[in-house]
Amino acid sequence: MRIEVAYVGSGAEALVALDVAPGTTVAEAVARSRIVERVAAPGEALAYAIHGRRVDPATPLREGDRVELTRPLRRDPGLARRRRAARQP
Numbered sequence: 001m002r003i004e005v006a007y008v009g010s011g012a013e014a015l016v017a018l019d020v021a022p023g024t025t026v027a028e029a030v031a032r033s034r035i036v037e038r039v040a041a042p043g044e045a046l047a048y049a050i051h052g053r054r055v056d057p058a059t060p061l062r063e064g065d066r067v068e069l070t071r072p073l074r075r076d077p078g079l080a081r082r083r084r085a086a087r088q089p
Contacts, residue, residue: 001063005033009071012039026050026067027057035069046071 003024005016016033026048030036036046048055049068061067 001061003029003061003064004066005029005035005069006066007035007039007069009039014039020061024061025057026055026059026061029061029067030057030069 001020001022003018003020005014005018007014014033014035016035018029018032020029020032030048047070048057048059049070050059050061050065052068054070
């Protein structure tokens with residue numbers, strides 16, 4: 001089955017299309033893509049999503065899935081919004 005693994009970071013981006021066997025997990029596909037090594041992404045700090053929805057590394061993939069490697073947020077968006085609102089007159 002055909003899947004994609006994608007990463008976009010500050011100054012680096014990669015998209016790898018792979019043919020994998022049924023039952024392949026997110027973690028296996030990411031390892032096989034070698035994206036983490038190619039773009040020097042912080043592997044231990046990454047999380048995973050499929051089509052924008054957060055998933056566990058042990059999640060089995062389906063035909064056409066797009067695995068996205070996501071970086072941790074620099075700040076809590078809700079907290080940032082509240083701080084901006086508090087500064088408004």
